[in-house]
Amino acid sequence: MFEVYAPASVGNFAVGFDALGAALAPIDGQLLGDVVAVQSATQDEFICSGEYAHKLPADPLENLAYQCLVHFREHVAPNMAAVRLELKKNLPIGSGLGSSACSVVATFAALDKFADTQLSQVELIELMADFEAKVSGGRHYDNITPCYLGGLQLTGDLIPNKSLSLPVCEQWYYVVAFPGFTLNTAKARAVLPESLSMHDSVEFAQRLSAFISLLHTQQFDAALSIMEDRVAEPHRARLIEGFAQAKQALPELGAKVMSISGAGPTLFAVCTDLTTAQQCADWLAANYINDQGFCHICQLDTLGTRVLEKEA
Numbered sequence: 001m002f003e004v005y006a007p008a009s010v011g012n013f014a015v016g017f018d019a020l021g022a023a024l025a026p027i028d029g030q031l032l033g034d035v036v037a038v039q040s041a042t043q044d045e046f047i048c049s050g051e052y053a054h055k056l057p058a059d060p061l062e063n064l065a066y067q068c069l070v071h072f073r074e075h076v077a078p079n080m081a082a083v084r085l086e087l088k089k090n091l092p093i094g095s096g097l098g099s100s101a102c103s104v105v106a107t108f109a110a111l112d113k114f115a116d117t118q119l120s121q122v123e124l125i126e127l128m129a130d131f132e133a134k135v136s137g138g139r140h141y142d143n144i145t146p147c148y149l150g151g152l153q154l155t156g157d158l159i160p161n162k163s164l165s166l167p168v169c170e171q172w173y174y175v176v177a178f179p180g181f182t183l184n185t186a187k188a189r190a191v192l193p194e195s196l197s198m199h200d201s202v203e204f205a206q207r208l209s210a211f212i213s214l215l216h217t218q219q220f221d222a223a224l225s226i227m228e229d230r231v232a233e234p235h236r237a238r239l240i241e242g243f244a245q246a247k248q249a250l251p252e253l254g255a256k257v258m259s260i261s262g263a264g265p266t267l268f269a270v271c272t273d274l275t276t277a278q279q280c281a282d283w284l285a286a287n288y289i290n291d292q293g294f295c296h297i298c299q300l301d302t303l304g305t306r307v308l309e310k311e312a
């Protein structure tokens with residue numbers, strides 16, 4: 001038996017709608033992501049457990065992890081031995097933390113290892129994106145690739161191998177706050193305009209390309225100064241109760257960036273020191289989250305999806 005862990009991720013990373021995403025690692029060492037455990041069995045078996053299992057449809061046919069197993073058995077590895085696959089659903093659904101991507105990535109990575117199919121990285125990413133697209137209302141890679149590969153990824157069909165890893169400042173802290181209520185990604189995509197004006201398209205391209213160039217040249221303060229979401233955030237802000245108050249309060253506390261993680265309602269702030277990050281986390285805990293919510297101070301998870309070491 002082995003377990004595969006896939007980390008939560010911040011889609012869009014404010015400046016790269018559908019094109020940038022970052023994997024998260026809480027600095028207190030907690031794991032923030034889904035786990036898939038696989039072991040040999042006499043016939044295929046699927047179990048869904050974990051804190052948020054009860055929020056998923058009871059019918060396995062509607063569970064992405066089970067759908068991935070069925071697809072893998074039928075189309076990728078028909079001769080694979082029978083498997084007992086358990087999804088430990090540790091991330092809230094509709095949170096903006098790449099929850100559906102987490103389940104899909106962990107499941108395919110685990111099955112790929114179990115069956116020793118040795119799919120290429122691009123083949124796996126394609127497969128993962130196909131399944132996440134079934135629920136998210138659009139095909140995008142900005143949760144899949146950081147979740148799978150770790151770090152901050154520039155990602156999309158135009159990008160060689162679907163993803164390019166970007167350098168980030170090691171002193172950046174990411175405060176993420178899931179408020180405890182949910183926002184369906186497909187619904188949050190439906191409020192976006194179908195197209196951008198020429199002006200907005202040029203501005204988006206300038207901002208994203210400058211941001212990446214500044215990261216590569218280690219001009220991190222300048223990168224933070226243009227790290228803003230002018231594409232999705234203006235349309236989604238009204239869907240997220242408490243967004244406006246946080247948008248005002250967190251920069252006053254010293255956050256360099258405050259925006260929506262993925263499609264929301266999780267908010268994220270980028271801080272350049274731990275004291276400020278803690279103050280932002282305290283504010284979010286007191287003013288944004290309810291008793292179902294949580295808040296973490298994170299840095300980037302550079303490992304991505306991996307097999308968990310067994311505890312001694």
Ligand SMILES: Nc1ncnc2c1ncn2[C@@H]1O[C@H](COP(=O)(O)OP(=O)(O)O)[C@@H](O)[C@H]1O
Nearest residue numbers: 063064093094095096098099100103135184185
């Ligand atoms: N294993 C799974 N993990 C997450 N969502 C799943 C899973 N299986 C099915 N779903 C469905 O997919 C949808 C995911 O919603 P979405 O808003 O895209 O979540 P997130 O943004 O957190 O990925 C929900 O309707 C949920 O019931």
Ligand SMILES: N[C@@H](CCOP(=O)(O)O)C(=O)O
Nearest residue numbers: 011018096097098185262263
């Ligand atoms: N680029 C996507 C990201 C969705 O992330 P999720 O965690 O909310 O699923 C978007 O902004 O729609």
